[in-house]
Amino acid sequence: MGPFNNFTEEQALMAGIQSACIYAQEHDLQVTHIETSHLDVFELIRLQEHVPIPEEQLEAFHLFNTVHANHYVEGETDRRISWIPEHMNEVRRQWETYSSLLDRDMGMIIANPEVELLPNLGMDEVVDGPPPPANHPKRRISSSSFVDDETGMENAFLDIGFLHGKEDSLLSWAFKTPSCEQKPPVFKVSPFKSAAVMFGDRDKGKAKMYEDYAFYDDGHLSKRAIEMLDSGALLHYSDAFGEKVLDLETHVANGFFAQDILHYAVLDTLGMFESMLEDKHRLVANIMSSKKMKLMPVDSVLTLMGLDEDAPQPSNKRTRRASSV
Structure with missing residues (x-):
């Protein structure tokens, strides 16, 4: 059979x-x-x-x-x-x-196409795959590579520890922001990209953490970002934008970091997030040190709650009935 x-x-x-x-x-x-x-x-x-x-x-x-x-x-x-x-x-x-x-x-059985008819694998030939990509040498970046011969000033650069051989470097990047001429970037990023999405790219390497941000221009701060930092317009949101060394990991408000504020500011879309950056519970969060709140005295609260011993206590109905009898 x-x-x-x-x-x-x-x-x-x-x-x-x-x-x-x-x-x-x-x-x-x-x-x-x-x-x-x-x-x-x-x-x-x-x-x-x-x-x-x-x-x-x-x-x-x-x-x-x-x-x-x-x-x-x-x-x-x-x-x-x-x-x-x-x-x-x-x-x-x-x-x-x-x-x-x-x-x-002898051909005296019926073949099942699912099992009996095997695919043609080319007579067991082994097809070689494409060669592996060539290993490109890694370039070591130092601060001297960013010196402008004409102006004698350092361009904005990324101070990344692992590029200098430091094993205990910080995760955040420190930016120096002198006013210098740089190429304007071509923005190919989403204007609604949050910091939570960006943090998912951390395991790709420190050099790729900020490549999707609008202020990033091939390892430098873009010209637009430098102009905004120099103008002081972002000091309204956080004092971190006035520091000599900008820490992009600084939390500003409501889950927004300095990198997010600078990103949306360069894209000119920061106005869309104004309401999200306002702290609507400032008085509640700072209730102990706030001077604007006028609190009721404790004696008045006890009197209104009927807990003051000096206040006259109303007699109950049974007492009034007994006295009337």
Whole structure:
């Protein structure tokens, strides 16, 4: 019969037993002896009236019982099934395998396209993949590389510790912001990119932390960012923008950092976030040191709550009734 593709072992065995019963009936073989080495299938056939039959085997057992009930001749039909240990049936298994392979070579079986028809892999040829990319040498950046020969001043540069061989450098970048001429950047970033999204790129390396910000221009502060810092317009939001060394990781307000304020300011979209930068709970957060709040005296509070001992206490209804009687 060939291989039973997409069948479980039990389903394949029951299909083989059913085929043997059909063959015996077609050739009028009244005496039939079927052997199997699968103990579970044998026990399931023998005790099918006492044990539940798996759902995937119900149809197979229905056909097996039907072919026996419809073609049984009393006194003539003698059909038996027995269990043979596998080690006693090794010769038969080898002959069955040989017979199946011989039938396949002679084209006497039906092939299943899912299994039998294998894809053409090019006669086991190995196709070489593309070569690995060349390792480009890393350039060491020092402060001297940013000196302008004409002006004699240092351009805005990134003071990154690992570029100078310092293992214990800080994560934040320190910017020096003299007024010098630089190329205007080409902004290819989203104006609504928050610091939380930027922090997800930290494991790519320190040199890529700020490349998506508008104030970043190939390792320098952009000309627009320097003009804004020099003008002092950002001091309205935080005093950090007036420091000699700008720490972009400084928290400004409501989850916005200095890097976010500078980013939106360069894109000229900072006005969209004015309401988000206002602290609406300043008085509540600074309640102990605020002088604007006028608090009620404690004596007045106790009097209004009826907890003042000197205040006259109203008599209850029972007392008034007793006095009237």
